[in-house]
Amino acid sequence: MSENPLKSRPAPRKAPxxxxxxxxxxxIVEAAARILEERGHxxxxxxxxxxxxxxxxxxxxxxxxxxxxxxxALILRETSRLVEEAESAADQPTGKxxxxxxxxxxxxxQLRRPALARLLDFEEARLPLDAATEQVxxxxxxxxxxxxxxxxxxxxxxxDVASRDVVAIIKGMVDxxxxxxxxDKRQLARRVERAVLGYLNSG
Amino acid sequence: MSENPLKSRPAPRKAPxxxxxxxxxxxIVEAAARILEERGHxxxxxxxxxxxxxxxxxxxxxxxxxxxxxxxALILRETSRLVEEAESAADQPTGKxxxxxxxxxxxxxQLRRPALARLLDFEEARLPLDAATEQVxxxxxxxxxxxxxxxxxxxxxxxDVASRDVVAIIKGMVDxxxxxxxxDKRQLARRVERAVLGYLNSG
DNA sequence: CTGTAATATGAGCGATAATTCGCTTTTTAC
DNA sequence: GTAAAAAGCGAATTATCGCTCATATTACAG
Numbered sequence: 001m002s003e004n005p006l007k008s009r010p011a012p013r014k015a016p017x018x019x020x021x022x023x024x025x026x027x028i029v030e031a032a033a034r035i036l037e038e039r040g041h042x043x044x045x046x047x048x049x050x051x052x053x054x055x056x057x058x059x060x061x062x063x064x065x066x067x068x069x070x071x072x073a074l075i076l077r078e079t080s081r082l083v084e085e086a087e088s089a090a091d092q093p094t095g096k097x098x099x100x101x102x103x104x105x106x107x108x109x110q111l112r113r114p115a116l117a118r119l120l121d122f123e124e125a126r127l128p129l130d131a132a133t134e135q136v137x138x139x140x141x142x143x144x145x146x147x148x149x150x151x152x153x154x155x156x157x158x159x160d161v162a163s164r165d166v167v168a169i170i171k172g173m174v175d176x177x178x179x180x181x182x183x184d185k186r187q188l189a190r191r192v193e194r195a196v197l198g199y200l201n202s203g
Numbered sequence: 204m205s206e207n208p209l210k211s212r213p214a215p216r217k218a219p220x221x222x223x224x225x226x227x228x229x230x231i232v233e234a235a236a237r238i239l240e241e242r243g244h245x246x247x248x249x250x251x252x253x254x255x256x257x258x259x260x261x262x263x264x265x266x267x268x269x270x271x272x273x274x275x276a277l278i279l280r281e282t283s284r285l286v287e288e289a290e291s292a293a294d295q296p297t298g299k300x301x302x303x304x305x306x307x308x309x310x311x312x313q314l315r316r317p318a319l320a321r322l323l324d325f326e327e328a329r330l331p332l333d334a335a336t337e338q339v340x341x342x343x344x345x346x347x348x349x350x351x352x353x354x355x356x357x358x359x360x361x362x363d364v365a366s367r368d369v370v371a372i373i374k375g376m377v378d379x380x381x382x383x384x385x386x387d388k389r390q391l392a393r394r395v396e397r398a399v400l401g402y403l404n405s406g
Numbered sequence: 407c408t409g410t411a412a413t414a415t416g417a418g419c420g421a422t423a424a425t426t427c428g429c430t431t432t433t434t435a436c
Numbered sequence: 437g438t439a440a441a442a443a444g445c446g447a448a449t450t451a452t453c454g455c456t457c458a459t460a461t462t463a464c465a466g
Contacts, residue, residue, distance in 0.1 A: 014413090016413090017412065017413090020412090020414095024413080040329065046453075047453070055414075056416055057454090057455075058455095058456080058457085059413075059414050061454090061456080062412095066454080066455085067454065067455090118328070165394060165398065167379070168375045168376045168378070168380075169372055169376060170375075171375050172371045172375015172376065173371045173372060173375065175371070175375065176367060176368075176374070180367065194406070195401065195402040195405075197405060198401025198402045198403070198404055199402070201401055201405070202400060219442095220441090220443090221432095221433070223432080223444095224443060224444090248424080249423075249425080250422095250423070250424085251423095258444075259445045259446055260424090260445085260446070261425095261443095261446065262443075270423095270424065270425090
């Protein structure tokens with residue numbers, strides 16, 4: 001009755017218990033990242049990832065139930081890092097500073113590994129995400145929303161729409177910059193702030 | 204000497220001469236679009252496209268030298284349509300109206316077939332585009348640039364950067380809207396205009 | 407030291423899918 | 437009508453790749 005008719009459940013594999021296997025899992029995830037960013041989705045095969053990680057395919061399948069789980073793990077890793085850095089927004093004295101503290105991590109994340117960031121952004125829309133990832137994403141949205149509520153920023157009529165728009169503006173500009181190539185971190189961050197503040201002010 | 208060692212040339216296949224084959228080519232391209240937007244990259248196989256188009260794989264390969272050429276044709280088709288509609292920007296009396304005339308087609312294109320638009324946008328970065336497509340894309344960029352030069356819009360210090368940013372803001376917001384689902388065309392267009400004007404004004 | 411649990415291995419199964427090619431059918435030109 | 441060109445066909449070829457499993461190695465508890 002609780003079986004899987006066609007599409008199988010998330011199928012949680014073995015969790016690493018010893019230090020050795022923890023290192024294996026990390027190596028696999030990082031290998032997946034490198035293959036994706038260097039050679040794209042096309043070359044992204046489980047065999048390629050295993051080889052690059054210096055382990056066997058069998059080991060890979062002990063910790064990741066299917067190929068897509070690798071991408072899932074990557075999304076979780078990268079999103080968690082972004083949100084951790086963005087948490088500092090909550091501590092800023094003014095809304096304007098909080099906004100900067102929100103934007104800078106996005107810019108840094110994107111410029112650090114542009115190809116990877118862009119690709120994962122796309123996969124995020126395609127893959128069903130697990131609860132943990134969904135929660136981290138939600139947290140970022142909440143941080144944005146709370147920032148827009150700061151008293152020194154112009155009030156918005158619909159906070160949900162405004163939050164989505166702001167996130168979309170950031171994502172769009174930062175993505176384009178990653179595609180275009182060489183960009184100065186500070187300059188880009190300043191331009192994104194300009195765009196977002198411009199949007200908020202003209203509400 | 205003029206041979207292809209490993210990666211073959213664009214390999215131009217037969218061009219359709221009769222009405223029958225023209226219809227075949229169109230059916231194939233549209234089938235490719237439908238498979239991509241309905242079932243994603245995963246299900247996008249030449250056999251699936253041929254079947255959906257009601258032709259044989261052999262026929263498909265008479266007009267498209269390889270699988271990717273299907274996506275290339277789709278990108279050209281969609282981009283051309285967008286640019287055609289955006290041409291009206293040049294005829295607008297004011298810069299503000301020209302900006303609207305630039306933004307509206309983007310919004311319409313995206314909301315018409317959101318999944319397809321998003322996917323092609325991603326493929327555009329992955330695939331090497333032919334000269335024709337490159338030229339159409341350039342034309343859109345030029346239209347944007349010319350619009351930003353209108354005297355009633357605030358002057359920008361770096362027109363290239365400003366143009367890229369504006370395109371990025373449009374793309375980002377419109378993409379997010381397509382992902383989010385139900386959106387009102389007019390409302391979305393108005394919000395994008397707000398964002399772009401806000402950006403331009405705070406320069 | 408020894409038994410057991412954890413971890414690692416990689417050849418190979420089964421499935422899918424890109425592309426070709428010899429052939430048939432349809433259209434056009436005369 | 438007929439020959440040649442254009443269009444269409446789809447089984448067969450070839451290759452790749454996701455994933456499993458029977459087996460080997462390593463770590464750890466007592």
